[in-house]
Amino acid sequence: MAHALSDSHEVVLVERGDAVEDARYPVVDVGLPAVTEPHVGAGLGGTTQLWHNGLIEIDEAVFASHWPLQKSVLDPFYEQAFGLLSNTTLPFVRNAIERLRVRYRELGVPDGLMQGLYYPRWPLNVWESLKLQGRVSVERGNVVDVEVGGDGRVTGLVVVEAGESRVLRGDMFVLAAGGLGSPVLLQKLAKHQPLPALRHAGRHYEDHPMGFVGEVEVKVPLYRLWNFRVPGTDGNLRLPLVVQRAGLHVSFQLRPAANYYRNSRRERVGSVLNDLRRNPWNLRNYFSLFRHWDDVLDILSFKFGIKLPTRHYTLLMCAQMPTSPELALWGEPTDAQGGEVRKRNWQLSTDYLCNLQGAIDDVLAWLAPVAKRSRVFAGWQSGLRSSAHHSGTARLSADADTGVCDVDGKVHGMANLYVCDGSLIPASGIANTGLTIAALALRLATHLKRCGPLHDQVSNT
Structure with a gap:
């Protein structure tokens, strides 16, 4: 998405760290153990640093059975993403x-x-293969909260790095912290903005x-x-x-x-x-x-x-596993400097x-x-082990009664907050999620180009 927007928008990527495995942000399994390691990470390039990208x-x-849109809507973006990957x-x-x-x-x-x-x-690390260095700005730090204005719009992200806190401002915000990260940020947003859609954050979890x-x-x-x-x-x-x-x-x-x-x-x-x-x-x-x-x-x-x-x-x-409305993913703070543990409850x-x-x-x-x-x-x-295909925890839905985001990836009830990662996917069948995430990213970039001013800032957490 940063690649697709870099010619029309000022794009800022918020990256949590350099190390793929960062002990400051553990995931604790309270249900079945993941076995696969790591099943969450950091670093420019996302999961394309880790896996062979099938x-x-x-x-x-x-x-047809689970999505609020038909596959034909995503097909042009599947083709674009396939070529890039x-x-x-x-x-x-x-x-x-x-x-x-x-x-x-x-x-x-x-x-x-x-x-x-x-x-x-x-395998390709897309940060390197798409030559994003210098084309987008990078802010280092961990996003720990979301600021909301009186009109219900997100006005900034609270970022902590080395014990120092700051707020990043922008016009448009896109959460891309993964199926285990974005729902935790949405749960924090719900404390400021108790929208019906946010009750689904961290639920409907799927992992092959x-x-x-x-x-x-x-x-x-x-x-x-x-x-x-x-x-x-x-x-x-x-x-x-x-x-x-x-x-x-x-x-x-x-x-x-x-x-x-x-x-x-x-x-x-x-x-x-x-x-x-x-x-x-x-x-x-x-x-x-x-x-x-x-x-x-x-x-x-x-x-x-x-x-x-x-x-x-x-x-x-x-x-493919059946999804459940039960809460399966949440965060708990570990210190005042933004440390946090995520709890995952995976059940078969x-x-x-x-x-x-x-x-x-x-x-x-x-x-x-x-x-x-x-x-x-x-x-x-x-x-059996986790495939690290964490999906559904901020899923696309036709309305706020059944999921977090609309068909464009915008959080129901918010004007300028989007999600774009595996948490959007309401069901994946047996497919690795990487290609679909890339297609959704390209589709969202097209949407933002149509609806946003040229000076928009997209913060990718």
């Missing part, structure tokens, strides 16, 4: 997805929903539970397709198998399993790839690969295009876990025509 669109059916075009990749589906059917995999997940070969749930031996050479290099690009395409249970989408990826025959390892499948992506100069991560041969297979395929002829796979599940009900078991059974039945044998890991539930 690009996937939220399915049209999810928009991958250096290739979304129509080209969509065509590759269709061709790859045909090849799966030719191998005997029954037809079904196979959603395309595209990975650029090299993810984990290895079983193993499959196939009779056909799926190794040729599972990590498919898209011709004409430097990226790879995967087609997760998606089934539906109780109105929720559940995806499964087949991941080559070097450890398939090692009984002592079957229940302890792990991954060090994210650690390597974040810390490529840490030699300890490379030594860890010797304990994770599945990651070696992944790297050989992903980085070097080497297709080892394996027929053994572990089954990686990533599931027994009924929901039963539905996930049914989804696992469904995908194994789907694979039965091409499978020689398969089994579900005992106790797979205990291995």
Whole structure:
């Protein structure tokens, strides 16, 4: 959004710190533990500093069931965002997805929903790739409160840095502190401005539970397709198998399993790839690969295009979860200098876990025509972890009775306060949220250009 507005607005980014993991602002899980670390961070570039930025669109059916707008409204911005995050075009990749589906059917995999997940070969930090240094101003500090004028407009943000407090003024304000940050700021706003919409801040939380749930031996050479290099690009395409249970989408990826025959390892499948992506100069991560041969297979395929002829796979599940009106995210101060702890209450009900078991059974039945044998890991539930796709806590809604923000991302009842991050997303299906967040950012930039004066200041917390 800063990139899109920099030619028409004076843009100020408020950045909390340089360190991705900052001990001053912990997240404490009072429900299920995240396991994934970090699941919140800081630094210019946002989450593009942390993850490999798998690009996937939220399915049209999810928009139709849960969003206050149709997917077609976001499609032009999906295309823009895809180009900025991958250096290739979304129509080209969509065509590759269709061709790859045909090849799966030719191998005997029954037809079904196979959603395309595209990975650029090299991750991009958008602060660097969009060359934002010098094009926007950066203010360092932690936003601890919101000032509101008598007319109900936000007049400033209270920022604390090194124990010193100051107020940043502006005309337009955009909260982009993430699904675990923006709702806490909105809860603080509610103390000054008790709007009906703000009662939803921190509620309706969604975060994909993810984990290895079983193993499959196939009779056909799926190794040729599972990590498919898209011709004409430097990226790879995967087609997760998606089934539906109780109105929720559940995806499964087949991941080559070097450890398939090692009984002592079957229940302890792990991954060090994210650690390597974040810390490529840490030699300890490379030594860890010797304990994770599945990651070696992944790297050989992903980085070097080497297709080892394996027929053994572990089954990686990533599931949409039902949202709840119960409060799931809130902040608590730890000191007078702006220190704060965020509390996250992530819960997976027994009924929901039963539905996930049914989804696992469904995908194994789907694979039965091409499978020689398969089994579900005992106790797979205990291995589920957060995907760090924190969504819904300031969700888009048609009115203030059902959510925080209108279809443009403006907080219901406020004239100049917007939200633009994962907290907006009312439902993501099984999709990583990065591409959708980028599309929403570009759409909001277009909206602000239409409605705001050229001297507007956009503060991105």
